[in-house]
Every structure is written in structure tokens, then in C-alpha cells.
Amino acid sequence: MSAEKLPFILPAVFTIGPKISATSNEVADKRDLDEQLLLYAKLIALLHHNTSHVHDLVKGVIEGETRVLAAELTMEEIFKGTKTFKEKVFDMVQLELKQFGLFIYNANVKQLVDVPGHEYFSYLGQRTQQDAANQAKVDVAEARMKGEVGAKEREGLTRQNAAKVDAETKVLSVRQMGQGQKEELAMKKAGWDKQAKVAEVEVAKAVAIREAELQMEVEIKNAMRQTEKLKAEQLSKATVQYDTQVQDSNALLYSRQKAAEAALFEQMRTAEARKAQADAKFFEQKMAEDAKLYAKQKEAESVALVGKAKTEYVASMLQALGGNYHALRDYLMIDSGMYTEMARINAGAVNGMQPKISIWSNGGDAGGEAAAGSALQQVAGVYKMLPPLLSTVHEQTGMSPPAWMCTLPKDGAAN
Template sequence: MAIISFKVASASEYLAITGWGINDIRLAKKAWVFIGQSCARFDVSPVNYTFQVEAMSSEKLPFILPAVFTIGPQTDDVESLIRYARLIAPCDKNSDHVKDLVQGVIEGETRVLAASMTMEDIFKGTKTFKQEVFGKVQLELNQFGLVIYNANVKQLVDVKNHEYFSYLGQKTQQEAANQAKVDVAEARMKGEMGSKERDGRTRQNAAKIDAETKAYSKQREGEGSKAEAKVQTEVMLFQVEQEAAVAAANAQLSVKKAEWLCQAKVADVEAAKAIAIRDSELQLEVEKKNASCQTEKLKAELLSRATVNYEIKVQEANWELYRKQKVAEAALYEQERQAEGQRAIAEANFFTLQQQADGALYAKQKEAEGILSIAEAQGVYLRTILEALGGDYAAMRDFLMIDGGTYKEMARINAEAVKGLNPKISIWSNGSEVAGGGGQGSSHVSSAMRDMAGVYSMLPPLFGTVQEQTGMLPPPWMGKLESPAN
């Protein structure tokens, strides 16, 4: 099991570290995680939540408010991030638990705000209504460390089996159609009146011109025939005057007839248009009365139905809130039990490592005691040899070198060094005392001391040979060669 590990979070993640040495929660992008500590990663990227919020205005008119919210952790505030890590991060942010939490906050604040406004206020102040909703929702989300990055409210729509917006559109369309019919009738009336007026004036002018033409013609004829016969002229003049009087009377009669006909037509048209206008006004009044009656009837039905639905929704919301509270309490209890279990495991692991460390320390202590005992035994061994040799340090040194095989190793190294060469060979002897095993000194030393003395006596010739062949002198601790006598 790893005692320590190094954790690194990605660009959109944070590390939440708890446990040994940390009072509450420590947030970091990278950190060492020691034994007895727990490290969890959580993502801080925002998430889109789409809702169909059902609300009701102050007139008890239900409507649906489609909305899309982009919500995520508040990364610029450490306290908000800690609240998010403690409350939201243990759950998947795309899970139903988080979505229900956000949806409950948004729906609750939207319903409370809509209940205090009329439908007309909601329509006229859509921007203000949106800002009010966002502000109140943000206040509730602060306790979870969340912030609204973006929000979009779509067009209000009718609830199923409720047609308020549909009737409102039909009313607007009907009013526009009625106004168009009135405008068409007025234009038609003005057109027909103008046509009749122009026709009468044309006839009046034609009759006047005809009369003037006939009078001028008769006058010219009378003047031409005046010289022929005065009587005939007077007779003709009288006839012309009579005819002119008759023509003038006929013209006046035609003008009067035209005026009377025009006035009659105008009166007929005005009467017909007045009847049509009055009919339209009466029909409009009837439609208004019918619409008013239908509206009151719908209001009564919708009010009773909305009251029942409101009570049902309140009970359902209370039950859902109670259920979510119990689920949240159960989840919190489970997390606390898991945390206690992890804490117990961490303490057990820490105790095990402590025992292992104590065991390793005890083994090192025993090993040091053994080395100390060996050193003390070697010290006793060296003191015993030194006492046996009468305090002669050089003899003890030589004995240790002989016992350790130092001279044999030197001889082997020299033999390997001159192998394949043609060295100068020197042969020497240590005398009959050592080689023969007898002599004057045999009664004073043992066999082992004789061997050691023989080897020691061989050293000067050996060192001399090495000096001759290599030019090297023995180290000072091995002795000093005297210059050979001339």
C-alpha cells in the first residue's frame, strides 16, 4: 500500500483533500496525499439545465415558463468552492439529485414571484420579471456554492386544457377584422357618393350648354331674315322666345330631376351604409357581450380548477420536499459512516506502519549492539595478543599481517608482476637455525615462533630485491632498509 502519492487535477478540476492534518477541507490543483488523508476530484465546469416551470399569476391564471439555465460552481470564491465540494461534489453534477435541487429552487422562486404579478405585468415587464427571477434564484444557489453563468427565458405558453393565450390572440384578430370591415364600408360609401355627384354635375352642365347653343342659333337666324320680312321676323322671334322659354323650362326641369335623383341615390346609399354600420356596431356589441360572458365563465371554471390544482400541487410539493429531505439525510448519514470507516482504516494503517518502523528500529539497534560486541571482542583479542607479546607493537603487527595472509598476497602480486619477464633472481637463506630446525635458539622458542622468525628474516632480502628491480621502497611501518656496506 502506497504511503504517499502526488495528485494533479486537470484544468477544469480541483482536488478536495480531507483527513489527517487537515481541519476541514483543503482545495488544491496539485498536492501530496499522505497516509490517513482522502483525496477526491470534482469538476467545476458549468452545466445546462432545461426546465418547463409551471406558475400562476395573481389572477389565478396558470402558464408555462420554458427556461434554460447555465449553472456551475463559483470558482472565484474559496468559501463557495468549499461549500460546493462539501454539498454537491460528492454527487455527479449531471445526476437527478443535483438537477432536482436546482429545479426546485428555480420553480419555487418563479412561482412566488409570478403569484405577486398580474398576467399583464408579466407580459409588459418580461425583462424585469426575468431579472427578478434570476436575482432570487441566485440568492438561494449561493448556499450551495453555485452561480448562474447564463439564463434564457422563452415565450410563455398555455398549460394543457387552458387556452388563455389562444383566446387572447383570437380577440386581437377579431378586433382587427372588425376594424377592417368598417374601413372598407366607409371607403365604399365615399366612392359611391362621389360617383353620383359627378354624374349630376355633368348632366347639369350639358343641359345649360344645349340651351345656350339653341338660343344663339335662333338669334342669328332671326337677324338674317329680319330684312326679308318684319312680320315674319316678329313671328319667328315670338316663336323663338317661346321655344327658348320652353327649352329653359325643360333645362330647369332636367336640372331639378338630376338633383332629385342624386339626392335620392345619396339618401339610399347613406341609409344602406348607416344600416350596415349600425348592424356592425350591434354585432360588435353582441360579440363583446358573448366574449365577456365566455370570459367570466372560463374565469370561474379556471379559478375553481386552479384552486384544486394549487392545493394538489402544494401537497405534492410538500411530500416531494419531505422525501428529498429524508433521502438527503440518509445520504448524509451514509457518507458520515463511510468517513468514519475510512478514518478507522487510516488509523489502523498508521498503527501498522508505526509498528513496522518500531520493529525496524529495534533490529537496527540489535545490529548495532552486535557490531559493538564484535568490536569489543576484537579489542579483547588484540589486547590479549599484545600482552602475550610483551607489549611489542611491531611483533603484534607482524603477527596480524602473517595471520591475515598479507605477505602471501604480496608474494602472489609480485609473482604475477614478473610473470613472462626475465627478472634478476636472488637466492638467500635464513641460516641453518631455521632451515634445519635446530641450532642454538631452538631451546628458547617454540616451533611457531621459529616459523615466524624465519619469515621475518626473509623480508630484508625480499625488500632489497624489490628495490633493485622496481626502485620502490617498503612503507615506513614495515621497516627501513640499511644501505649496503661498501
């Protein structure tokens, strides 16, 4: 694919094999030739003489480098600069194949071919007219013939060179094996010498270590003997001192135990006294709480009895009045002095004002005065006084007397 991302087919023929001759007689060129042959021998040994793997490897290198180079050029540059393109491909492929010991003997890039659907070269051929197209066909056929003939010739030459390289490789391998065995023998000899020297050093060190161990054992035994002697001398002193210290310690311990027991006994007595005080205080508080509880229980019982008595009283009064709730209510109000309290409150409310005051009398005459001591006349006077009184209460408070008692007078007339 070109730089314009136009795909095309690039037929090419490469003749590739191992490098069998140096470029010159210079030492560097000969050394380079030896390195190339060694790389090729390693490649063949690695692939187990399988030429198909070698072909696949070379093909992959050629295709990869060609694609990279084609992507940097336009179609016109590739078409017009075929020779330059071929040289660049040759250089890039040769650089990659050198690491495998391979050399490009010939590289023939054939005519570019269109990919189906992308007829760039077809249009280009029409533009260069039919003659140029015929000439291109001839060139392609000739190039194909030369390529095939050259490929056959190179194939035979490659096989010959490969056989020669294989023989030289075997000789080189035998030489390297001999050299390797010499080096291995030298290394073994050096190892044996080293082991012998190490053994001598170890023997000398072992003797020195053993002498040191023996000397240490002698010194340890001397130290043990001195230690036993010192122990024997110090044992008697230590025994006497120990007995004395034990007696002193026992006496001190006995005195401390007695002091501790006395202090403990005192603390126990103090704790018992505090406990007794706490028990007494707790008992006193409990008795006080019990008394309060008993008083509250009695108070509740008295309240319950009073309530029960009131309930029975109200029930008996209601039964006596024939179940008349209004009559019972009015009676209770009169009995509790509610009307009197109402009159007192109203009088206090109008104190300092100018209220409407009604004055009335029983209308008695001289004959009545003569009979004032009569009880019937007193009752009659009370009944005469009630209507004006109730009328005044009604005017002041808006409350009406009960229906069973009386009705208010109309236009100041008493009923």
C-alpha cells in the first residue's frame, strides 16, 4: 500500500544464500565472513535443516521491509523510480538478513500489478498507449524468464555452497570441540589444584582449631577448679550470712504480719460499725417511708369513703326527687350557697356604680302588724319577697329561677 493508501501487488524474485567469499583479502572482511558463516550454521542447526522454515523466515523479512518502504512512497514515485525502489528494498532486506548469515545475490522486482477494484496501473497503461503496454509485456516476460533461469542457476549454486559450508562447519565444530575439551581439562586441573590448596589450608586450620579447643578445655578445667575452691571458701560464709538474714527476715516478717493483722482487725471493726450505722439509718428511712405510705393509703381510703358517701347522698336525693335532675341541681346550688355567693360577687362588681335597685315590702297593714308574730304571716312574707328578689337576680345576671319554684313577674306584677 502506497503513501496514498492505494493497494498494489509487487512481484519480486530474490536469490538468497549464505555468504561464501570475502569482499577482499582484508582481515576485517575475513573475520566478517567467518561470523556470517557461523550465524548461518546456527540458523540451520536451530531449524534442524528444514529449508521450508528458512524460506518462510526470509519471505517474512522481504515482505515486511517492502511494505514499510512502499508506505513512504507515492504510486508515481514507485512506478517511475523502480530502480531506486529496488535498491532501497535490497539494502533494507540485506540489513535484516545479515543477522542470520544470509546474503542477497540477486533481487529482481517485477512489474507492479493492480489489485482488483483499484485499476491504477491499467489507467496508467492506457495513458502510455498501446506500444508502451506491449513493451511492458515483453519486459515482464523477459524478466520472468531471466528470473526463473537465474533462480535455477542460483539454486544449484546455493546447494553447492550449502554443502561446502556444512563441511566447513563440521570441521570448525570438531576444532571447537577439541578446544573446548582442552579448556575443560585446564579448568578441571585448576579446580583440582584449588581443592588441594583448600585441603591443605583446611588441615592447617583444623590443627590450629584443635589446639585452640584443647587449650580452651585446659583453661576451662583450671577455671572450674578455681571456682570450686572459691565456692568452698565462700559457702561457709554465705551459709552463716544466709541463716542470719533468714532469722532477721523472719522476725521482721512476723512483726509486719502482726501489725497487718492489727490494722486489718481495726478496719474490720470500723467497717462493722459503719455497716451497723448504715443498717440503722436504712431501717429508720424505711419506717418513715412506710409511715408516709400508710398515711397516703388512709387518706386515699378516706377520700374514697367521702366520695362514696357523696355518691350515695346524691343518688338518694335524686331518688327522692323522682329522678328530676334539674330539681336536684337547683337544690344542690341552694344548699351550697351558690346563689348567696353570686349575689355577693354581683354586689362587689357593681360597687361604686349606680345599679338599678328595687325596694319592696310585704304590703302589710295595721291588722297585719298586729298579727306579726304569726308564723303563717312570716312564711307569706317570704313568698311575697321571692319574686322581686328573683327578678333582680335575673336583671343582674341573666339567670332565671327554676320552673318548680316560680316564674318572673310580668310588667312588675308578682305571681
